[in-house]
Amino acid sequence: MDFLFLFLKDFVIQLQSPTLGFLIGGMIIAALGSELVIPEAICTLIIFMLLTKIGLTGGIAIRNSNLLDMVLPMIFAIIVGVIIVFIARYTLAKLPKVKTVDAIATGGLFGAVSGSTMAAALTLLETQKIGYEAWAAALYPFMDIPALVTAIVVANIYLNKKKRGTASDATMQESYSKQPVAAGDYPSTRQEYRSQQQDTKDHRVKIWPIIQESLRGPALSAMLLGLALGILTKPESVYESFYNPLFRGLLSILMLVMGMEAWSRLGELRKVAQWYVAYSVVAPFVHGLIAFGLGMIAHYVTGFSLGGVVILAVIAASSSDISGPPTLRAGIPSANPSAYIGASTAIGTPVAIGLCIPFFIGLAQAIGGR
Amino acid sequence: MDFLFLFLKDFVIQLQSPTLGFLIGGMIIAALGSELVIPEAICTLIIFMLLTKIGLTGGIAIRNSNLLDMVLPMIFAIIVGVIIVFIARYTLAKLPKVKTVDAIATGGLFGAVSGSTMAAALTLLETQKIGYEAWAAALYPFMDIPALVTAIVVANIYLNKKKRGTASDATMQESYSKQPVAAGDYPSTRQEYRSQQQDTKDHRVKIWPIIQESLRGPALSAMLLGLALGILTKPESVYESFYNPLFRGLLSILMLVMGMEAWSRLGELRKVAQWYVAYSVVAPFVHGLIAFGLGMIAHYVTGFSLGGVVILAVIAASSSDISGPPTLRAGIPSANPSAYIGASTAIGTPVAIGLCIPFFIGLAQAIGGR
C-alpha cells in the first residue's frame, strides 16, 4: 500500500523528468509524422560522450574503491546475463510461430546492455538523490558479454543438433539464412570474422572472437576507454568542464532519437509473431526483478547500495541497441533481425526506460523506507 | 533627433555583437574564398537545439502566464502573415519581368518566419536587457503557417484563373514547371502530398495538408516539442545545464553559416529580375513596421511589452530559411526557387538580422524613453 503509493508518486515524477519527457516526445512527434531528424553523426558523438563520461565516473571512483566490493555484484551480473538467454530459450522459443533461433537471438539482445538506458537510470538516481557506487556502471560488460556469448553458443548448438537430425533441411535453412542479411539495416563489416566462424560452425563455436567483437563495439570501447583514463590519468579538468555538465542535455537528445526510432520500428513487429510484443513488455520486468533480487543479496552481504541494486536491475531490464545487433547478426546469421531488433527497439527499450526505471527506483525507495 | 542618435548608437553596438559579427564574418570569408565548411549535420543539430531552447523557454513561461494576454498578439501575427503575401501579390508581381507566381511565392517566404533570425533577436534583446514575454517566441507559427497557406492558396487561384483564360498556355506552363524541380536544391520528398494536391489543383486547394506540412517541418516541430515539454514536464535541469548556456555559442556558428550561405546565393539573384533585390531590401522593413504598429496597439491595449513588440516586428521582417522553401516547392511547383530562395537567403535574411533587428530595438528604446 505504502509501496504502491510511493511507486505511483515516483512514476508521475519520472514522467515529468526530461529524460522520459524527451523519449515520449520523440514517439509522439514521430507518430505525428514530424520531419525532424537528428543526424547519425550527432548520435554517434552523443553515445561516445555519454559512455566516456560513465567510464570516467567509474574510473575516478575505482581509484578510491575497495575492489573486493565489486566481486559479488559482478558475479551476479554474469549470472543474470546467462540466465536471460535461457529464459528466452525455454519460454519465448516454445511459443507458437516463434522460430527457436530468433528467440535465442532475442534473449541475447535482452541480456545485453543498453548504455543509453543505463545513462537514463543514472540521471534519474541523481535527480532522486539516491546514492550508488560509481563503479556500478562498470558492471555493464559483465552482463553484456556473457549474454551475447551465451546466445551465440546456444543458437549454434541448437542449429548443429537440428542439422544432424534433419540433413535434408540444410538447403532450406541456408537459403533462409541469406534473407535477413539482405533485408537488415546493419552493415556486415565483419566478413572475415563471419567466414572464420562459418568454418568452425559445424564443430564448435569459438568464444574468444565473440568477446573481442563485443569489447570492440563503439559503446563498450568508449566506456572502457573512459574507465582506463579515469583510473590511470587525471581527467578531472575535462570531466568537470565538458563530459559531466553536457551529460544530461546530450542524453535528452538521445532519448528523443530513441523515441522516434522506437516508433519507426513498430512496423517491423507486424511482420513477426505477436508473441514478441508480449515478451518485450514482460521480459524487462522479469529480468530486472531477478537482478534486483540478486542485488539485494549483495546489499545484505557486502553492503551493495540500493542505488547500485537499481542499476543492476536496470541493466538487466535494458536491451542492447548499439553493439548488440551487429554482434548477433554476425554470430547467428540465420536469425531474423526484424524479430529481435524490432522487439527490443520498439518495445523493450521504451518499457525499460519508461516503466522499469521508475518501477525499480520506487521499489528501492519503498525498501529503503523513504 | 534623440531617436536617431539612440538608433545610431544602438546600431554600432549591434555591429559589435557576436551575432552580427559572425554573420558579417561569414559573408567576408565566403567572399575571400575560404574553404571553411560547417558540416550539414552540425547545422541540423544547431537548429534543433536553438528551436528546442526557444520552445522550452516559452513553455516554461506559459505555465505561469495569463494566456489571455497572448490572444491579441496572436491575432496580429496571423494578420501580418496574410497581409505580407498580398503585399507581394500587388506590388512585386506588378513589376516588370517578375512572374506572378514567383512574386506570390516570394511573399510567402517573406511572410514565413526564420527561427535563426528570431533567435538572434532574442539574444540581442537580452544583451540590451529589454524585457519580453517568454511566450512571444510562440507567435512564430501563428505568422508562419498563415503566410505559407495564403501564398499557396493565392498562387493556385491565380493559376486556375489563368488556365481557364488561356487554355493554350497550359502546355508551356507545364513544361516550365518541371524546370525548377530539376534545378533546385531542395529534395522533393513529398511526392504523395504533391500528387494528392495535383488532383485537386483544378478545383480547390486543400488547406489542411499545407498546415500539416508546416507543422512537421524540422524547425517548427522542434519548437513545438520544446513548448510541449516546457508546459507538461519539468525540463529545468537540461534547460539550465545544456540548452540555455549553449544557445548563444551555437547561434554564433549558425550566423557564420548564414553569412556564408547568403554570399554563395548572391549569384542566383543574377538569374532573376533585378526587382527582387530592391524588394528584398525594402520588404523586411515594411513588414516589420506593419507588425510593429499592430504590436504597439497590443502594447497600449493589453500591456504587451515593448520587447514583445520588437519580436513581433522581427518575425515579420524575417523570411523562412529552413521549412518554408520545401513547403513552397511542393505547394507552388511552378514558381522559380532561384527567385524566392535567392531573394530571401542572399538579401532578405542579412537585412533582417543586420539592419532590422537593431532598427526595431532602437525604435522600441526610443519609444520607451531609454
Next chain:
Amino acid sequence: MDFLFLFLKDFVIQLQSPTLGFLIGGMIIAALGSELVIPEAICTLIIFMLLTKIGLTGGIAIRNSNLLDMVLPMIFAIIVGVIIVFIARYTLAKLPKVKTVDAIATGGLFGAVSGSTMAAALTLLETQKIGYEAWAAALYPFMDIPALVTAIVVANIYLNKKKRGTASDATMQESYSKQPVAAGDYPSTRQEYRSQQQDTKDHRVKIWPIIQESLRGPALSAMLLGLALGILTKPESVYESFYNPLFRGLLSILMLVMGMEAWSRLGELRKVAQWYVAYSVVAPFVHGLIAFGLGMIAHYVTGFSLGGVVILAVIAASSSDISGPPTLRAGIPSANPSAYIGASTAIGTPVAIGLCIPFFIGLAQAIGGR
C-alpha cells in the same frame, strides 16, 4: 641534474593530463581494433571551434597589446618556417632511398603548423599556470605559410633543374607523379589552381596562390576569423559561455581521433624508406630547439614570456595535419603523400604532442627556475 629531475617530474604529470591520456588512449584502442569512430563532421566542427577560440583569445588580447612586442617573435617564426624546409632538403633528402621531392615535401609539412598540437600546448601551459602572451598563438601563420611556400618553391626549382639535366627522365617522372594522386586520401578539389600552376611550372613558381591557398584552409581561416572578431567586435559573451569552456573537452576528443589516426597511418610508413621514421622522431626536437633558442633571444631582448617561447618551440615542433597536406598535394604533385603524411601523422604529431610539449615546458620551467 635539477633540470632533469624537473623535466622527468613534469613529464609524468603530462602523461596524466587528459590531453595526452586521450592521445595515447586513441592509439591503444586503435591498436586493439576498436570500432569506435568519431564522425568526420564532428572533427570538422571541433577544429573550427578550437581554432576560432584560439583566434578570439588572440584577438581580444591584441586589443590591449603593444604590437611592437610581436615583431621579433614574428620574424623568428618566419625564419624557423624557412629553415625547417632547408634542413629536410640537406639532411633527409641525402639519405639512401629517399626521393628529394618527398624529402622537401616532408620538410614543408614539418615546417607548417598543427592547430591541434598548438591547442594542446596552450592547455598544458594553462594547467601548469605558465603565463604567455595571448597573441603568441597568432604566430601560427607566420611559420605555417613561409614553410609551405618555401617547400613548394624549392621543390619546383629542384624539379626544373633535374628536368633540364635529364630530359629523358621526364616521362618516367610524369608517370610516377600520377600515382600518389590516385592512391592518396586527400581529394584534389583544387584542379584549377593546379592546372594554373602546371602551366607556369616550367618557368617560375607563383608564390601568391600558395599563400592564398594556405590562408583559405579551414584551420587558418577559422583562426583568422576569430582573430578579426576578437579585435573588431565584442565576442566576450560567446567566448565565455561557449568557446572557452568547451575548449578542453573538444580537444580531448580531437586528441583521441589523432591517436587513432596515428595508429592507422603507421602502416603507410612501411611503404617508404625507414629513414622517415628516424627523421620524424628527431626532427620535432631539432626544429623545436632552434625555435626555442630564437625565442630565448626575444625573451632577453623584448621580454617575450617563457610561455611564449614554449609556444614558438611547439609550433616549430608540430607538423601540419589539416591544411598542409592538400596544399602540398597541389603544389608538389610529384611527391609521394604516403611519405610525408605518414611520417607526420603517424610519428611526428604524437612525438610533438607527447614528448616535445612536456620537454619544452620542462625546459622553460628549469630556465625560469621554478
